[in-house]
Amino acid sequence: METVPAMAAPSLDHIRALDAADPLAPARAHFALPPGVIYLDGNSLGALPVGTAARVADTVQREWGSGLIGSWNSADWIGAPQRLGARIAGLIGAAPDEVLVADSTSVNLYKLLAAAIMAQPGRRTVLTEPGNFPTDLYMVQGLAQLVPGLRIRQAEREAIIDAIDDDVAVVMLTQVHYKTGHRLDLATVTAAAHARGALMLWDLSHSAGAIAVDLNTAGGDLAVGCGYKYLNGGPGAPAYLYVAKRLQDRLQTPLAGWMGHARPFDFDDDYAPAAGIARFGCGTPAIVALAALDAGLDTFDGIDRTALYAKGQALADLFINVVEAGDTGIALVTPRDPAQRGSHVSFACDQGFAVVQCLIARGVIGDFRAPNVMRFGFAPLYLTYADVWHAAQALVDVLHTRAWDRPAFKLRGKVT
């Protein structure tokens, strides 16, 4: 955490010129944002795409209502987990047949962790960092209850590479930290894991769709991620998992459900894993939820990815700049260098909870993470520079006027 001397904030005229020149400006029209709201929580729950309602209604009414059971084939419901996986592959630097949509991020993490541990009987340690996203830590703790001798070691981010030893089966990290916004370098950490013979498991929940993720270039092994943040798949959308092609037939999940079977419709008594990424499926896919995720992925169609990620960085830069120019004294938690952060920015503030409530009352939606972190996410598909400028000004105003001393606030928790 650091504070810097205040600089002059850009003028609103300058900001409007940025929006006028923004090649991604038309993408905003693909989202149904409520009027009067500046939504800086797309890192927690992405906004609703305008196409989602019709896509879901079609799945419900035509595919399910009219097609009934036959839609497993005629609408290719059965192919949806791989079809959507192939779409997500393009956002994470994977090949189309390396990604599967299934279950929740937590369940997918468990599948890949357990598979990696079973494949390396001589290694018994999972290495992670303290303060990693809680469900990731909990899932490995749960697995350790079942697997005798499994050790969980934690090392701080800065020390993680040095902590990899020959007992480490899996290094499990979140690329962009949910609270601080700090980004780890995929290639560097993956190479360090490989140098000690360990597998690398990335959680991409706070990265994919907002920053460049290039798993295969980084030599990636395993990854999971969330469908409901930057991918705009809706609350609790199905998650995805990535297994590098070279590992797929070496690994096997203990969640050996029929959708991962080589021939699910033979109804054999014995499990035989499918070839390739399909073996990491488990139960029957949630078709209505998959339809919403599919519509979320549509929002990336035709979008220049380089421009997208550059805009996300520019929005975050702008926010930091305007807030710091306001000389409020709150401390930036997130790295200033765009290459070291994701697409959300956090500031530490002892009154953070109340400040966020004040902002929400003004239509600026961010969120708060205990004990003192205010988070603001910059989904580059649907935010304008003017949105971010106004939001930052609102934050400065709330802090200068101590707005939380005035109204009564309705307390509420949030789901990342």
Add this chain to the structure above:
Amino acid sequence: METVPAMAAPSLDHIRALDAADPLAPARAHFALPPGVIYLDGNSLGALPVGTAARVADTVQREWGSGLIGSWNSADWIGAPQRLGARIAGLIGAAPDEVLVADSTSVNLYKLLAAAIMAQPGRRTVLTEPGNFPTDLYMVQGLAQLVPGLRIRQAEREAIIDAIDDDVAVVMLTQVHYKTGHRLDLATVTAAAHARGALMLWDLSHSAGAIAVDLNTAGGDLAVGCGYKYLNGGPGAPAYLYVAKRLQDRLQTPLAGWMGHARPFDFDDDYAPAAGIARFGCGTPAIVALAALDAGLDTFDGIDRTALYAKGQALADLFINVVEAGDTGIALVTPRDPAQRGSHVSFACDQGFAVVQCLIARGVIGDFRAPNVMRFGFAPLYLTYADVWHAAQALVDVLHTRAWDRPAFKLRGKVT
């Protein structure tokens, strides 16, 4: 399997009188069945309720689109798994706080199996039957890959009680067999498991919503079930799990996701299971899919359960009677005694696959399970006696005319 001498089928006039007197007849109007279709596959995928489209659209557009992240609280998304669990409890003879909606049936089965095994370190056997629903068998096989010394034993249904010994941690059975329709007696088998100190885990996927299920009266321990069959929750709907109150705080799932944590929004590094049924949650709940399931459960509102289950039995009786009166020579696989079967009826027929395709071409939708089983499900909420009479006549006609010798059939698989 047995054949019986042909009896006279009831006349269509008699059938129409049954429909006219049916107190459940109005329930059919709550489903959006396509015209010209007699849908006998609700045991595989329930029909679309008329209320689902609007309920899902409201969740998508108002709750997600307008409410955004705030709907976790304002729309009580966070409470949905327990709220829907309490609704399902009424269909399976459980208390409202004994059922949770989460994940898929496969994943829930794994959670409860693993929890039961971890709680009984002196017992290492899971006892089940050959030919149980494949994903149930696969999940225990997957678990056994991870848990050293875990043994899987299979015994035929008739021999299952005698096979329970002091090493059995869990007896895992499906109450109504997906292929044969045979029903096991919940109370008898549960008592036998308890007599040897084992826990009983039931899969209710082919029972709940179609036949009387009374877990607590039967002394139930653990159960799972599917949301997309008789509960009409839509393709791949979230599943449910049941843990008897007395066991909830003794058991802990290795799928220790943040939604099962005592204080998920504290973002602690250490897992601490929630009290009660909530601890069996895992990842973020699939809200759009839960909305569809909620609308599916609405179809049971105000329905007299005794009349519902009696109608299901009567429909199946009628089908058997009309088919057997047709003297086609196909063999009934399902028990003739309604107390020994679920709400679907299977006949063995070497040409079964082709026969089912012929029926589908005539608008009568049943399904086929290898090697030779034709299945016909009787969802009592939306089928009339006339539907069943016509379907049975169609089956007889297809068999007598060997209709499969004429048209070319498009081959297709099905998902149960």
